[in-house]
Amino acid sequence: MSRAAAPAEIRVADLTVSHHRRPAVHHLSGRFAPGSLTAVVGPNGAGKTTLLRALAGLHRPDHGRIEGAAGQVALLPQQAALDRGFPLDCLDAVLFGLWGKTGGFRAIRPAARERAEAALAAVGLQGFERRPVGSLSAGQFQRVLFARLLLQDAPVILLDEPFNALDARTSADLLTMVRRWHGEGRTIIAVLHDLELVQREFPETLLLARDCLGWGPTGQVLTAANRLRARMMAEAWDPDAGICARPDAA
Numbered sequence: 331m332s333r334a335a336a337p338a339e340i341r342v343a344d345l346t347v348s349h350h351r352r353p354a355v356h357h358l359s360g361r362f363a364p365g366s367l368t369a370v371v372g373p374n375g376a377g378k379t380t381l382l383r384a385l386a387g388l389h390r391p392d393h394g395r396i397e398g399a400a401g402q403v404a405l406l407p408q409q410a411a412l413d414r415g416f417p418l419d420c421l422d423a424v425l426f427g428l429w430g431k432t433g434g435f436r437a438i439r440p441a442a443r444e445r446a447e448a449a450l451a452a453v454g455l456q457g458f459e460r461r462p463v464g465s466l467s468a469g470q471f472q473r474v475l476f477a478r479l480l481l482q483d484a485p486v487i488l489l490d491e492p493f494n495a496l497d498a499r500t501s502a503d504l505l506t507m508v509r510r511w512h513g514e515g516r517t518i519i520a521v522l523h524d525l526e527l528v529q530r531e532f533p534e535t536l537l538l539a540r541d542c543l544g545w546g547p548t549g550q551v552l553t554a555a556n557r558l559r560a561r562m563m564a565e566a567w568d569p570d571a572g573i574c575a576r577p578d579a580a
């Protein structure tokens with residue numbers, strides 16, 4: 331591992347997370363081992379983003395517990411969830427990753443600025459420091475967000491659809507960074523839709539369709555039967571279901 335502390339095990343116990351009291355993640359229990367590389371897959375609306383946000387401490391569970399995640403997580407949000415309309419240049423967007431630690435740009439030290447410049451260079455964006463983020467292509471912006479993760483140097487990295495809508499070259503470069511982080515002993519949890527990529531690169535998989543349909547070695551989770559079940563549960567999704575509709579729920 332480079333500089334980050336070794337990750338702790340993350341344990342999820344009977345976790346339910348809701349939007350407007352309707353569960354998006356329902357009674358999930360399991361563990362992410364330190365240094366594991368896990369794909370979170372499932373149909374649209376399965377609760378994948380909600381789970382990542384809960385792990386990052388951005389969405390409070392209404393039932394159950396998350397242990398071991400607090401203070402060691404960095405999150406790459408979905409690009410679609412980000413507003414690129416405000417006037418921010420690439421260097422400041424990377425430095426924004428330190429916001430929680432510094433409390434504002436005035437407190438940014440020259441050493442942090444140098445590390446942010448080095449992070450931009452590491453993702454192939456040397457010379458982009460003063461470019462407004464609003465002027466970047468989707469791929470360039472994703473590189474900026476990866477530079478921010480580099481600067482954050484967290485033991486646990488959460489990635490929400492990190493390769494969505496990227497060209498082959500950008501995806502390959504960013505996948506190389508994910509492999510490197512994994513090689514450094516960090517815990518990586520990534521929401522993905524490309525099941526071929528998952529089968530090739532991710533040893534562990536959590537298959538979610540609000541309820542957990544499988545969590546463990548990818549080959550054992552991504553069976554044809556489990557994938558069919560996930561699709562059927564997505565089709566059966568009832569937006570008006572009450573909280574904790576599962577009959578055997580505690």
Ligand SMILES: Nc1ncnc2c1ncn2[C@@H]1O[C@H](COP(=O)(O)OP(=O)(O)OP(=O)(O)O)[C@@H](O)[C@H]1O
Pocket residue numbers: 349350354372373374375376377378379380381
């Ligand atoms: N802010 C919100 N307000 C109300 N409902 C929400 C909100 N965010 C998510 N939901 C609902 O919670 C459920 C899970 O959404 P979530 O975004 O976690 O799914 P997902 O698996 O990440 O989907 P996708 O693959 O489409 O990104 C969906 O039914 C969604 O409509």
